Amino acid sequence: MSSTFGSNIKVTLFGQSHSEGIGVVIDGLPVGETIDLDLVQLFLDRRAPGKSSLVTARRESDTPQILSGLVDGKTCGAPLCAVIKNTDVRSRDYDQHLKIPRPSHADYPAYVRYKGYNDIRGGGHFSGRLTAPLCFAGACCMQILNRKNIKIGAHLLSIGNVFDTKFDPVSTNPDLLDEVSAKPFPVIDDNAGKRMASQIEQAMSAGDSVGGIVECCVTGFPVGYGDPMFDGLENRLAAAIFGIPGVRGVEFGAGFAAAGMLGSEHNDPWYIASDQVVTSSNNHGGIIGGISTGMPIILRAAFKPTASIALEQQSVDLSQNKNCSLTIEGRHDPCIAVRAVPVVEAAVAITLLDAIS
Amino acid sequence: MSSTFGSNIKVTLFGQSHSEGIGVVIDGLPVGETIDLDLVQLFLDRRAPGKSSLVTARRESDTPQILSGLVDGKTCGAPLCAVIKNTDVRSRDYDQHLKIPRPSHADYPAYVRYKGYNDIRGGGHFSGRLTAPLCFAGACCMQILNRKNIKIGAHLLSIGNVFDTKFDPVSTNPDLLDEVSAKPFPVIDDNAGKRMASQIEQAMSAGDSVGGIVECCVTGFPVGYGDPMFDGLENRLAAAIFGIPGVRGVEFGAGFAAAGMLGSEHNDPWYIASDQVVTSSNNHGGIIGGISTGMPIILRAAFKPTASIALEQQSVDLSQNKNCSLTIEGRHDPCIAVRAVPVVEAAVAITLLDAIS
Amino acid sequence: MSSTFGSNIKVTLFGQSHSEGIGVVIDGLPVGETIDLDLVQLFLDRRAPGKSSLVTARRESDTPQILSGLVDGKTCGAPLCAVIKNTDVRSRDYDQHLKIPRPSHADYPAYVRYKGYNDIRGGGHFSGRLTAPLCFAGACCMQILNRKNIKIGAHLLSIGNVFDTKFDPVSTNPDLLDEVSAKPFPVIDDNAGKRMASQIEQAMSAGDSVGGIVECCVTGFPVGYGDPMFDGLENRLAAAIFGIPGVRGVEFGAGFAAAGMLGSEHNDPWYIASDQVVTSSNNHGGIIGGISTGMPIILRAAFKPTASIALEQQSVDLSQNKNCSLTIEGRHDPCIAVRAVPVVEAAVAITLLDAIS
Amino acid sequence: MSSTFGSNIKVTLFGQSHSEGIGVVIDGLPVGETIDLDLVQLFLDRRAPGKSSLVTARRESDTPQILSGLVDGKTCGAPLCAVIKNTDVRSRDYDQHLKIPRPSHADYPAYVRYKGYNDIRGGGHFSGRLTAPLCFAGACCMQILNRKNIKIGAHLLSIGNVFDTKFDPVSTNPDLLDEVSAKPFPVIDDNAGKRMASQIEQAMSAGDSVGGIVECCVTGFPVGYGDPMFDGLENRLAAAIFGIPGVRGVEFGAGFAAAGMLGSEHNDPWYIASDQVVTSSNNHGGIIGGISTGMPIILRAAFKPTASIALEQQSVDLSQNKNCSLTIEGRHDPCIAVRAVPVVEAAVAITLLDAIS
Numbered sequence A, B, C, D: 001m002s003s004t005f006g007s008n009i010k011v012t013l014f015g016q017s018h019s020e021g022i023g024v025v026i027d028g029l030p031v032g033e034t035i036d037l038d039l040v041q042l043f044l045d046r047r048a049p050g051k052s053s054l055v056t057a058r059r060e061s062d063t064p065q066i067l068s069g070l071v072d073g074k075t076c077g078a079p080l081c082a083v084i085k086n087t088d089v090r091s092r093d094y095d096q097h098l099k100i101p102r103p104s105h106a107d108y109p110a111y112v113r114y115k116g117y118n119d120i121r122g123g124g125h126f127s128g129r130l131t132a133p134l135c136f137a138g139a140c141c142m143q144i145l146n147r148k149n150i151k152i153g154a155h156l157l158s159i160g161n162v163f164d165t166k167f168d169p170v171s172t173n174p175d176l177l178d179e180v181s182a183k184p185f186p187v188i189d190d191n192a193g194k195r196m197a198s199q200i201e202q203a204m205s206a207g208d209s210v211g212g213i214v215e216c217c218v219t220g221f222p223v224g225y226g227d228p229m230f231d232g233l234e235n236r237l238a239a240a241i242f243g244i245p246g247v248r249g250v251e252f253g254a255g256f257a258a259a260g261m262l263g264s265e266h267n268d269p270w271y272i273a274s275d276q277v278v279t280s281s282n283n284h285g286g287i288i289g290g291i292s293t294g295m296p297i298i299l300r301a302a303f304k305p306t307a308s309i310a311l312e313q314q315s316v317d318l319s320q321n322k323n324c325s326l327t328i329e330g331r332h333d334p335c336i337a338v339r340a341v342p343v344v345e346a347a348v349a350i351t352l353l354d355a356i357s
Helices: A037-047 A091-098 A107-113 A121-126 A128-147 A174-182 A190-205 A233-241 A255-260 A336-356 B037-047 B091-098 B107-113 B121-126 B128-147 B174-182 B190-205 B233-241 B255-260 B336-356 C037-047 C091-098 C107-113 C121-126 C128-146 C174-182 C190-205 C233-241 C255-260 C336-356 D037-047 D091-098 D107-113 D121-126 D128-146 D174-182 D190-205 D233-241 D255-260 D336-356
Strands: A010-014 A021-027 A065-068 A080-085 A151-159 A212-219 A247-252 A270-273 A276-279 A297-303 A313-317 A322-326 B010-014 B021-027 B065-068 B080-085 B151-159 B212-219 B247-252 B270-273 B276-279 B297-303 B313-317 B322-326 C010-014 C021-027 C065-068 C080-085 C151-159 C212-219 C247-252 C270-273 C276-279 C297-303 C313-317 C322-326 D010-015 D021-027 D065-068 D080-085 D151-159 D212-219 D247-252 D270-273 D276-279 D297-303 D313-317 D322-326
Touching: A010 A128, A010 D010, A010 D021, A021 A128, A021 D010, A021 D065, A037 A128, A037 A336, A065 D010, A065 D021, A080 A128, A080 D010, A091 A121, A121 A128, A128 A151, A128 A336, A151 A174, A151 A190, A151 A336, A174 A212, A174 A336, A212 A336, A212 B255, A233 A247, A233 A297, A233 A336, A233 B233, A247 A255, A247 B255, A255 B212, A255 B247, A255 B297, A270 B322, A297 A336, A297 B255, A322 B270, B010 B128, B010 C010, B010 C021, B021 B128, B021 C010, B021 C065, B037 B128, B037 B336, B065 C021, B080 B128, B091 B121, B121 B128, B128 B151, B128 B336, B151 B174, B151 B190, B151 B336, B174 B212, B174 B336, B212 B336, B233 B247, B233 B297, B233 B336, B247 B255, B297 B336, C010 C128, C021 C128, C037 C128, C037 C336, C080 C128, C091 C121, C121 C128, C128 C151, C128 C336, C151 C174, C151 C190, C151 C336, C174 C212, C174 C336, C212 C336, C212 D255, C233 C247, C233 C297, C233 C336, C233 D233, C247 C255, C247 D255, C255 D212, C255 D247, C255 D297, C270 D322, C297 C336, C297 D255, C322 D270, D010 D128, D021 D128, D037 D128, D037 D336, D080 D128, D091 D121, D121 D128, D128 D151, D128 D336, D151 D174, D151 D190, D151 D336, D174 D212, D174 D336, D212 D336, D233 D247, D233 D297, D233 D336, D247 D255, D297 D336
Parallel strands: A270 B313, A313 B270, C270 D313, C313 D270
Antiparallel strands: A010 A021, A021 A080, A065 A080, A151 A212, A212 A297, A247 A297, A247 B247, A270 A276, A313 A322, B010 B021, B021 B080, B065 B080, B151 B212, B212 B297, B247 B297, B270 B276, B313 B322, C010 C021, C021 C080, C065 C080, C151 C212, C212 C297, C247 C297, C247 D247, C270 C276, C313 C322, D010 D021, D021 D080, D065 D080, D151 D212, D212 D297, D247 D297, D270 D276, D313 D322
16 A cells, blocks of 8 residues: 555556566646656666666666556546556566565565565665656656746755755746756756766765765745645645655754754745745745745755665575675666655656646 | 644644634553543643743643543543633734744745635644643553653753764663653752753743754653654654744754765664663664664654744735845744643654554 | 545544434535525425435434634635434333344344444434435535536435326426425425325334335536546446445436337437537436536435334344343334435535546 | 556556556555456456447557556555557547537536536546456456456346346356456346347337346455444445446345345345354345445446437536537447456455455
8 A cells, every 4th residue: 555645637657677567657747738858768767777887787668658647748647657667677687585684675675565475576666766657757747837937846965975056945947947857967057967977976986885966946836735644735745745756854944954044044934026925035935834935945855875785794694594695696786865866756746746636 | 734644643733823622532542541540730831831931921721522432531432621721811913924934833834825815813723832732632542652661852952052962873771761751940960950041031031032053762662663754753753843833953862963974883783681682872762764673762853933923023024025024923932842742742752642543 | 444435525434323422524625605694594404304204204304513624704725523312212122132133233234243342223324324424515515516506406206106206307497496496395296205205104103114216307417527437426426426325226217118119219319409519319418428418307215115114023132142032122114215305415515526536 | 636546456447448557546555466467458348448339439459558567477565557549539529528518427417516627528537448457457466366266257247127147146256257347248147238239239229228237246255354333345336336337226135125025024034154254135135334244245336328329418608607508429338347357356356456455
């Protein structure tokens, strides 16, 4: 019961890393909306593996096939189903993890949860590969949001201890969101980007991996959407973003830094500009009490370092019930945060289109 | 549609700060469980206002009346409904906020969302007062969890820039959880606690407020519960905790710090101890891929400083469409994090009992 | 998890027949809607016991107390909670059913389902008394629907083998719906009503009970609401109506009779009248493929005879694991269909307001 | 939001009659269960078109391709996705219905609901063809139920005014369920079956269609599953069955006939047989108060006559806003009830496996 989310727009993901295919069913999209599949493909390409030396060598064309939901390129009210076939699959790399779980991977809890029947190949249903159909759904939602002048963009705020410039939370330029997204390495400050890339290369050459933070900004989202308490925009966005493998924290606006501030510093004064009620600072991140304020929505997601590293690690042999050492084979990103940038955008796009539908 | 959450155990909150009463309906509790109402009251007292100089002067006995769901003190399968009457209500303090929204309060987005019909008195449905029935539900769930040797405890990890000792994430003593909870000011290191209290007093005397972080630990939670993707334990816990007013960030295990780590630092090696598969470090915080590992669950929630401060602030007069200044009257906590400690425990208790039911 | 239903408008019922109180939480009502509590009371009075010789002698004033959700008589966006206290309670009548389940009552399956912890007094959570808060919710929804010129009315189509006239499915007069509802014995043809009443009296004087059918009609419901497949209006209405104790069947339009018809008889031709697309017959009952057609919605619910009868019956003694005979004490309606008329209207009102919200 | 249903087992359908493909995602199946795809195919063949002269001439092999969820033929905890390609598609037959809606079809309400963007070809998402993936899901669930000795079978209780023998509601032989299902024309009394077939042929040769009732029986379903009020087994079963196109009524046990009975006739006495608590009659149909009693579950679904008939009918031309006549082309079943028999079994299987999972 973990693969469906959303209320008005319901997204159901399926597939395992090495199954016949992966895909998504999107129910509840507004009707009569054109889905430009070339634009969708460009979005998927941002996430796709095999592009550069910084990501896994697995190559997947990630070309979705549309089974239903579109008539003459427009949404028709029926669920939109897209399927991506798995092709470049090397399952033999994974056989050992059935009995020797990888540290910080879901192998062991999944083994208990699914009584050993879970698909271990490529991480099965836990694989980052499932974010491809999530991106498909996000790309569709984003096209519809864009027509309403709602823009969503994300960048790598940090890799290891190197930080990019933050988005300006008050007067973010929507064009910057597009511009940053279009970069092969999505940062605002390209010099910071070079130092980040170098951290990743360093980790990779050491057989290691490194973590990072993705910051996402939404402009043009109207005031007055969302609900208090358990169905607030923060709750829904956090629930969606924690669905991306490797996320360890989510924060909005000033986030954890708010805990170190005084009220007089943190409070965002209201004022009127061009007949709009706005705030002069944006520590609240565009959402108060679960409801949008009309200011840019700002959130950050912390990604752990890739769990699969080449260095030898300690684990247990479940078949013999004893400790053992483990060396992981296979092709892995040295930093999952990099390819997670469009995935965060996708999760946000789906959640926000759902909230205004 | 924001006041109900949970799957197997469904919790529905109702009430506004100054309405006749507030309360909760809990559906799906396991049957035949004794609910000790004296213990519930002790838990509610930890959250209750009017106890010390560090919290609001509003005094509410917060004594719940049970309308249904218990027969001879035991759960009977029917929804448990508890009501708390609102008594010490001073609604006149709030009249002005109908037209002059308070900075960093939901007044303005709620005004748009509810077309001006929302209950402004005491913050209405957005009030921290709604956490009283949430604590009622949490206290019931915690009694049931305790019988399964699952213990939940939280403390103030920080107030402003003063930090308490963290919970030991590997070998947390369950008794420590009880001991810390029982303290009037719930910290591990009482000296840090004194410095925290002094930060709060300082802010209060300056007409200001201050933020803080609550850290929560769960011991004894069994391996193999939860689901991948959108129904993972992190997703559910985050969705519940963001339902507490004032939360700006939620993180698990190493949390945001994980983004600055190498895989070789962050990965938690598995080993076998007393026939159990455990980890020698706990950066993963007891949950991997949405599923519990059997290690202590560790999470942190960042609370913003109380939005209502005595200092004069800038806002807008919606009735005249012009900027104005605002001085907030009323009785307010100088630091919402303090009373949030049992509230976080309650949200965690409900979510975890739901997950194993 | 059985006491909450609805999507946009979520209704949560609580209480047992003999608990301290029963009630309802309604979340998601449109804001700024006046709820006339006198009109609500009139609606509740239609369902209330103790009115005539044809219904149970239990007397309950059924006066709801509003705990939250209304400000100055208008919905404010926060959940509306109403509580009705249980007063005229005679629990001793029920003691024996803990071990000797009543035929065609839920005593035995509930005993297994709830491991003997269920509240047996007055039928507990299974009691028809829970339809009082359902009627409260329905009365609120109906006031809002009426302002949109959507009218809902029901009548007793049959008692035993005596039948009332059916509603005209094509050109139902909305005023007739009000007129029939206002009658103490809600039938179209009062002569049929007299014969029905006589059937009930006859059953009652024989220590027996009798079943009946309630027919409900909705006028003014606009075309184009609902969804295909599992979230169609029929699915939602049926799911709501089967929540009323004693319902054994639900049908729409021609209903079961449709199975005996030819397509050429059953099909309803479209034509244009006053610029509206309408049908010249209404065998479809206002809903096709889960979506409203704009024609009157027609449905029928079959109610079984009251299970509690005075005649001696056969049952088992669970404590001794042997067969025994049973004589039921207590105060029971001889025909639950009579008081079910407003309850069916209530379930329909909630479902339809939900569908257009 | 209409294509997903279920709680513990969530079934999501997608596809339109003439889209690239149709299919289903099943999330939450118990792990380690073998799914025999040959048995699934046999089940699908019972529903498939093109078998005899009594059903549509459209020929579809209906061979599902499994994209995910099975490892070595066993469920692995990840969602099971199966896709069926649409092949024998003749979309030109449907062009006219974009502007001239077919009587008793969803064309017109769907046109309003989806603003004219709905897929009209073959009925789009409203097509009976969507019951193929529903049958796939049902066949999987049924295999799992069978391993628990729960058997589900259905037959044609009536076609037009010809009735088959009813299932014995008290001592149904589970083998009979299999035996009836295996028949090409699923009836208990083959003589009645012949008269039914002749009614269908008669209607077909007159360019007309005819309705029918499907009766379903479940043996071996254990006592104590389900919930009172809105999540009762009746509510869930009815919500699932009304998802099948053409259903106009659903009843349990004695059903509508219960409304004409006295309590003393309708009540089912409890007694003890072989240490089991059972009833000597089964007017309650195996469910009381939403909870299973352990007796056979008996339900009936009324199907309207096929809406698409060859006879000329009256309709409207939406493009010219005037009345017109209409002759429907295309290949249509003369009686949808026939192929609905396994579909009802499938809906019941999914719902019941969900209820005990």
